[in-house]
Amino acid sequence: MAAGQINEVALQIPQFQDVLAARDRTAGHIHRTPVLTSRMLDELSGAELFFKCENLQKAGAFKARGAANAVFGLSDAAAARGVATHSSGNHGSCLAWAAGRRGIPCTVVMPHSAPQAKKDAVLGYGARLVECEPSTSSREAVFAGVLAGTGADFIHPYNDPRVIAGQGTCALELADQVSGLDAVIAPIGGGGMISGTCLTLSQIAPAVRIYAAEPEQADDACRSLKAGRIIADDAPQTIADGLKVPLKELTWHFVQRHVTDILTVSEEEIVAAMLLIWKRLKIVMEPSSAVPLAAVLKHKNLFAGQRLGIIITGGNVDLTRLPWMQKGLP
Amino acid sequence: MAAGQINEVALQIPQFQDVLAARDRTAGHIHRTPVLTSRMLDELSGAELFFKCENLQKAGAFKARGAANAVFGLSDAAAARGVATHSSGNHGSCLAWAAGRRGIPCTVVMPHSAPQAKKDAVLGYGARLVECEPSTSSREAVFAGVLAGTGADFIHPYNDPRVIAGQGTCALELADQVSGLDAVIAPIGGGGMISGTCLTLSQIAPAVRIYAAEPEQADDACRSLKAGRIIADDAPQTIADGLKVPLKELTWHFVQRHVTDILTVSEEEIVAAMLLIWKRLKIVMEPSSAVPLAAVLKHKNLFAGQRLGIIITGGNVDLTRLPWMQKGLP
Numbered sequence: 001m002a003a004g005q006i007n008e009v010a011l012q013i014p015q016f017q018d019v020l021a022a023r024d025r026t027a028g029h030i031h032r033t034p035v036l037t038s039r040m041l042d043e044l045s046g047a048e049l050f051f052k053c054e055n056l057q058k059a060g061a062f063k064a065r066g067a068a069n070a071v072f073g074l075s076d077a078a079a080a081r082g083v084a085t086h087s088s089g090n091h092g093s094c095l096a097w098a099a100g101r102r103g104i105p106c107t108v109v110m111p112h113s114a115p116q117a118k119k120d121a122v123l124g125y126g127a128r129l130v131e132c133e134p135s136t137s138s139r140e141a142v143f144a145g146v147l148a149g150t151g152a153d154f155i156h157p158y159n160d161p162r163v164i165a166g167q168g169t170c171a172l173e174l175a176d177q178v179s180g181l182d183a184v185i186a187p188i189g190g191g192g193m194i195s196g197t198c199l200t201l202s203q204i205a206p207a208v209r210i211y212a213a214e215p216e217q218a219d220d221a222c223r224s225l226k227a228g229r230i231i232a233d234d235a236p237q238t239i240a241d242g243l244k245v246p247l248k249e250l251t252w253h254f255v256q257r258h259v260t261d262i263l264t265v266s267e268e269e270i271v272a273a274m275l276l277i278w279k280r281l282k283i284v285m286e287p288s289s290a291v292p293l294a295a296v297l298k299h300k301n302l303f304a305g306q307r308l309g310i311i312i313t314g315g316n317v318d319l320t321r322l323p324w325m326q327k328g329l330p
Numbered sequence: 331m332a333a334g335q336i337n338e339v340a341l342q343i344p345q346f347q348d349v350l351a352a353r354d355r356t357a358g359h360i361h362r363t364p365v366l367t368s369r370m371l372d373e374l375s376g377a378e379l380f381f382k383c384e385n386l387q388k389a390g391a392f393k394a395r396g397a398a399n400a401v402f403g404l405s406d407a408a409a410a411r412g413v414a415t416h417s418s419g420n421h422g423s424c425l426a427w428a429a430g431r432r433g434i435p436c437t438v439v440m441p442h443s444a445p446q447a448k449k450d451a452v453l454g455y456g457a458r459l460v461e462c463e464p465s466t467s468s469r470e471a472v473f474a475g476v477l478a479g480t481g482a483d484f485i486h487p488y489n490d491p492r493v494i495a496g497q498g499t500c501a502l503e504l505a506d507q508v509s510g511l512d513a514v515i516a517p518i519g520g521g522g523m524i525s526g527t528c529l530t531l532s533q534i535a536p537a538v539r540i541y542a543a544e545p546e547q548a549d550d551a552c553r554s555l556k557a558g559r560i561i562a563d564d565a566p567q568t569i570a571d572g573l574k575v576p577l578k579e580l581t582w583h584f585v586q587r588h589v590t591d592i593l594t595v596s597e598e599e600i601v602a603a604m605l606l607i608w609k610r611l612k613i614v615m616e617p618s619s620a621v622p623l624a625a626v627l628k629h630k631n632l633f634a635g636q637r638l639g640i641i642i643t644g645g646n647v648d649l650t651r652l653p654w655m656q657k658g659l660p
Contacts, residue, residue, distance in 0.1 A: 031367075034364040034386075039388075055612045056366060056611070056612055056613075058369075060612055275649070278614055278649055279614075279649065281386070282385045282386055282390055282613060282614040282645035283613055283614060284609075284612040284613060285612065315612030319605070319608055319609065319652070319654065322652075324649065325655070
């Protein structure tokens with residue numbers, strides 16, 4: 001990427017007023033998700049844990065916030081041309097959901113090898129699905145064709161100020177629901193949720209520490225923070241499939257300024273934490289969403305006796321392929 | 331049971347003031363559980379559905395309400411002798427939980443053939459587990475010995491005015507959380523939740539219709555309502571294992587006076603509704619809790635265009651033995 005492009009992006013850093021605007025813009029569309037607690041998980045962690053349940057969000061993920069903010073912020077003329085993205089994860093289905101709410105066209109580009117359930121989710125919300133080969137070159141070529149053919153607005157899964165401002169509404173709610181938080185921890189993949197959290201909390205509660213949690217097997221954000229520059233892995237493998245993507249300029253901006261530390265956990269620790277949450281909080285959530293609790297249980301000394309917000313980011317999981325079945329865990 | 335005993339029980343019919351007292355007594359101990367909604371489930375049912383999530387209640391079931399009300403309503407002298415019950419279901423673990431909260435002895439009698447997870451739940455809350463043979467005669471003999479040996483207060487799973495008043499706090503919350511309800515539907519086994527719902531709504535919102543939902547394979551309450559007297563089945567078999575027990579005098583009192591109808595559903599309809607709730611509401615709940623949605627989807631004409639409260643009664647399910655895995659459903 002040329003320096004000029006970086007500067008162009010730098011001009012688009014979202015501000016706190018964008019979060020407030022996002023809150024007002026999306027109020028009638030998204031859920032104010034509940035915060036759950038568990039005495040047993042408190043005892044296990046030695047802290048007071050407040051789980052912000054974005055798995056109970058519209059379309060099953062926090063990404064409905066950013067998608068709704070982007071879609072409902074479009075002018076009528078831009079909206080008529082529709083939106084597009086490339087994603088085989090929650091952003092694709094959440095953008096399809098948001099576009100369906102506004103009644104505008106949406107195209108999602110996805111490799112033909114993506115799970116049928118992901119394709120069905122996008123189609124179920126009324127969006128158009130365009131399949132590409134499972135390679136970056138094919139995706140970029142196909143996606144460029146979609147943009148050229150439709151004039152649609154590209155809504156990136158996280159490297160977009162409208163998306164980050166939308167995700168920032170989650171921390172706004174959490175701070176309203178739970179007083180006196182000492183820290184907040186969220187998973188980090190591309191960094192959209194963490195960036196929105198930084199954007200909001202640095203303004204309204206700057207003393208609250210912000211941690212990110214990441215799989216050891218996809219620890220590019222952790223290594224980026226240590227190196228002081230974005231490090232992108234090539235195709236990392238982890239059960240936390242929402243966290244494989246790298247940081248980009250906008251999210252790196254927030255991570256390097258506001259994140260206290262990035263904690264990593266093993267695959268086994270992720271599965272064990274996921275099972276604990278299912279059993280104790282009685283919620284359906286994705287492996288990615290278990291990464292923060294796994295990190296808290298691994299690093300109890302960092303949070304002893306503190307009030308800690310944990311973002312449960314999404315709940316779209318294949319109920320017929322749960323990890324403790326494949327691994328024979330209890 | 332002799333007529334004199336029935337009259338004695340009749341004197342103990344809980345009143346609405348007992349629900350208000352239960353609410354105040356249990357306020358610091360139980361969760362005010364969230365109400366979840368899903369546009370997709372609204373569309374599927376043709377109604378507006380408000381799911382009251384008692385699976386997110388303490389100890390994972392609404393029975394924490396009745397148990398807490400009974401336990402915290404005891405005099406210090408009675409509390410010192412402890413409480414006891416026979417239950418291999420949620421009442422046993424919820425009573426153990428409540429007794430643990432107050433720090434008093436609790437004994438739960440359970441057949442040795444009960445699932446280890448149920449035994450572990452009771453033990454995990456610090457209660458004493460006493461095993462009996464899996465027969466009514468053994469259970470009664472063992473339980474009589476427990477009462478004689480401890481002087482404990484017997485807290486019946488549902489045929490107890492303190493328990494019914496406690497369950498009535500759920501409808502009190504629901505009516506506060508959702509305005510303008512046309513009807514409420516809950517599963518029926520012994521009838522504790524339905525009775526508490528009747529007790530509360532007949533007082534504060536008498537126009538709200540109350541439906542019960544029951545498995546076809548354990549439809550004793552439905553047949554009781556038609557016959558005008560309690561009919562008890564011998565060992566019915568259903569995946570909704572919380573709903574196998576029969577009505578008793580106290581719950582029959584409320585059912586016959588206040589329940590509009592009892593709707594029955596097949597095993598397949600229960601599993602399909604359970605999967606729908608897991609997928610769409612992203613919550614972990616028991617087969618018993620899926621019976622009301624199954625009934626709503628089967629009897630759409632009864633609820634078309636209406637605002638309907640659905641009680642999700644509990645979330646204690648074996649995560650390694652989910653029904654769609656055993657049956658090969660998607």
